[in-house]
Amino acid sequence: MKQKLKVSTCAMAAVGALMLAAPAAHASEWHRVDTSSTWAGCQTYLITYYGNWPADRVKCEIDGTWTPWQTYGGYIYY
Structure with missing residues (x-):
């Protein structure tokens, strides 16, 4: 469990560092750009395609109720 937490924390720090390097986007509303079956898959997509965006302009959320x-x-905010 500690190893998973350590890996997760390091990954989140790396994502934050990548996203902070980008200029702020002009925000108007959230737009869905991907649907994934796992949280890791969602994060990977956002890092790959929107890794230079500020951290407050990208997010992964659970769609609907938990099942x-x-x-x-x-989602990205522009």
Whole structure:
């Protein structure tokens, strides 16, 4: 469990560092850009395509209510 927490914390720090390097976007509303079956898949998509965006302009959220077949939506704010 400690190893997973350590890996997760390091990954989140790396994502934050990548996203802080970008200029602020002009925000108007949240737009879904991806749907993934896992939180890790959602994060990977956002890092790959929006890794230079500020951290407050990208997010992964659970779509709908929790079920065993839950999906995660990747959103950007512009």
